[in-house]
Amino acid sequence: MTILVAEDEMIMLKTIELRLKKDGYNVIATQDxxxxxKKIEELCPDLIITDxxxxxxxxxxxxxxxxxxxxxxTPIIVLSAMGQENVVLDAFQLGADDYITKPFSPNELSMRxxxxxxxxxxx
Amino acid sequence: MHEIIFTGVIQLxxxxxxxxxxxxxxxxxxxxxxxxxxxxxxxxxxxxxxxxQEKIATMISQAIFATEEEDKLGGxxxxxxxxxxxxxxxxxxxxxxxxxxxxxxGSSTTNLKKFYEALELNNDSFKKLNNAKWHIKAxxxxxxxIMEQIKYVKEIFRLTNNENELVRNEAQxxxxxxxGFPGLRFLNVTVHPxxxxxxxxxxxxxxxxxxxxxxxxxxxxxSPNESVIxxxxxxxxxxxxxxxxxxxxxxxQHTSMQVKFSALEYLKVMPQEDTPNFxxxxxxxxxxxxxxxxxxxxKDIGSQKxxxxxxxxxxxxxxxxxxxxxxTLASLHPMGAACLxxxxxxxxxxxxAIFLQIENERAA
Numbered sequence: 229m230t231i232l233v234a235e236d237e238m239i240m241l242k243t244i245e246l247r248l249k250k251d252g253y254n255v256i257a258t259q260d261x262x263x264x265x266k267k268i269e270e271l272c273p274d275l276i277i278t279d280x281x282x283x284x285x286x287x288x289x290x291x292x293x294x295x296x297x298x299x300x301x302t303p304i305i306v307l308s309a310m311g312q313e314n315v316v317l318d319a320f321q322l323g324a325d326d327y328i329t330k331p332f333s334p335n336e337l338s339m340r341x342x343x344x345x346x347x348x349x350x351x
Numbered sequence: 352m353h354e355i356i357f358t359g360v361i362q363l364x365x366x367x368x369x370x371x372x373x374x375x376x377x378x379x380x381x382x383x384x385x386x387x388x389x390x391x392x393x394x395x396x397x398x399x400x401x402x403x404q405e406k407i408a409t410m411i412s413q414a415i416f417a418t419e420e421e422d423k424l425g426g427x428x429x430x431x432x433x434x435x436x437x438x439x440x441x442x443x444x445x446x447x448x449x450x451x452x453x454x455x456x457g458s459s460t461t462n463l464k465k466f467y468e469a470l471e472l473n474n475d476s477f478k479k480l481n482n483a484k485w486h487i488k489a490x491x492x493x494x495x496x497i498m499e500q501i502k503y504v505k506e507i508f509r510l511t512n513n514e515n516e517l518v519r520n521e522a523q524x525x526x527x528x529x530x531g532f533p534g535l536r537f538l539n540v541t542v543h544p545x546x547x548x549x550x551x552x553x554x555x556x557x558x559x560x561x562x563x564x565x566x567x568x569x570x571x572x573x574s575p576n577e578s579v580i581x582x583x584x585x586x587x588x589x590x591x592x593x594x595x596x597x598x599x600x601x602x603x604q605h606t607s608m609q610v611k612f613s614a615l616e617y618l619k620v621m622p623q624e625d626t627p628n629f630x631x632x633x634x635x636x637x638x639x640x641x642x643x644x645x646x647x648x649x650k651d652i653g654s655q656k657x658x659x660x661x662x663x664x665x666x667x668x669x670x671x672x673x674x675x676x677x678x679t680l681a682s683l684h685p686m687g688a689a690c691l692x693x694x695x696x697x698x699x700x701x702x703x704a705i706f707l708q709i710e711n712e713r714a715a
Contacts, residue, residue: 239404243415243459246415246416250416331456332455335459
């Protein structure tokens with residue numbers, strides 16, 4: 229199972245990547261929206277985790293492209309900063325499946341991911 | 352024979368012109384070389400920083416998921432070990448740890464703290480407290496606060512009374528971060544004013560702390576520092592401290608209008624039977640803002656006993672006070688509304704319209 233993670237902050241990206249790898253997933257990590265979209269088109273991940281604010285292409289644009297333009301049903305989990313309720317609502321309207329607010333627990337993120345795709349390793 | 356070259360209004364000798372152009376082009380070339388050199392330097396620094404960031408992010412993310420049995424420093428490679436002797440690198444590590452701590456929750460934050468201590472970065476942060484520059488001091492306090500370094504509380508407590516406002520704010524915030532309500536003990540000794548913004552920040556931090564009895568609040572309400580009184584009144588109001596009612600009533604006699612106003616806000620939220628008498632007795636000594644607040648409070652807690660007082664306010668020279676008194680009178684008692692209709696200037700504009708509006712609001 230492959231998960232694409234799009235997050236422009238290196239430390240958060242590495243943390244999420246490591247957490248998901250420990251769960252047995254293949255992880256594609258990117259720091260910008262354009263690169264994320266390119267990889268989504270090429271590699272068809274089973275789940276996408278995306279931050280909202282990213283360089284070149286925002287998380288909302290990624291959701292819109294994946295769900296509406298590409299017509300994919302890939303589950304998308306959004307990472308949002310606290311106080312971005314309106315943005316989260318926009319994300320849901322565009323087709324996002326779940327969200328998690330920062331500060332977040334990597335273990336909680338792991339449990340949310342497992343709701344959509346099974347992991348290779350049981351915690 | 353020298354050639355005369357006309358350049359606009361200036362007549363120049365061709366030799367001089369060439370010399371000037373040469374100097375100009377040389378300066379331009381030097382400037383260009385400087386800009387290029389600086390740009391290359393910045394690019395190199397950014398590349399180095401990105402390279403460092405990747406190493407640091409890998410190291411920290413491994414530390415986050417290290418178990419009790421695993422060595423927290425297990426993710427440190429030999430080249431990172433060498434870099435840890437570089438103070439700039441160490442500061443980047445601190446910055447990334449702080450960033451991670453702010454964005455993560457749960458057990459991962461405990462590991463971040465242990466990693467910070469294992470690398471002895473708390474020493475780097477602590478050294479900043481003795482720096483002469485205020486912004487470095489403030490940064491040091493912030494780092495120690497976020498990484499929960501309670502063992503430095505004595506040194507941080509001293510800084511709660513620092514001359515620099517931002518240093519004080521960080522130190523005060525740190526104490527509240529560490530201890531919650533007991534962290535407010537700096538209010539016993541602070542001599543500098545606590546700004547409105549800082550008061551909001553402290554209240555915000557306390558909202559996530561475990562609620563506790565604030566024993567010292569009575570003492571703070573009698574502080575020589577006016578801003579401490581105002582902040583304590585806000586605390587008493589927000590946390591419904593009934594025990595300090597009498598002390599708050601005494602604050603109505605304070606010379607500061609801000610203190611009076613904050614006391615009125617408390618009494619609005621926690622009135623008792625004698626509150627209307629107290630606020631009416633102290634009405635005259637307040638400014639317009641306090642008077643309007645008093646009239647507003649009486650709308651909810653006043654009775655027939657205050658009707659004469661309110662009728663008197665209809666003769667106030669300030670129209671806002673007249674209108675506020677009229678609203679309170681109308682809401683107090685059915686007689687109040689009747690009084691408005693039969694009042695001296697009930698038929699005059701704009702009072703006719705105001706009284707009609709008050710009546711309509713009541714009917715609605």
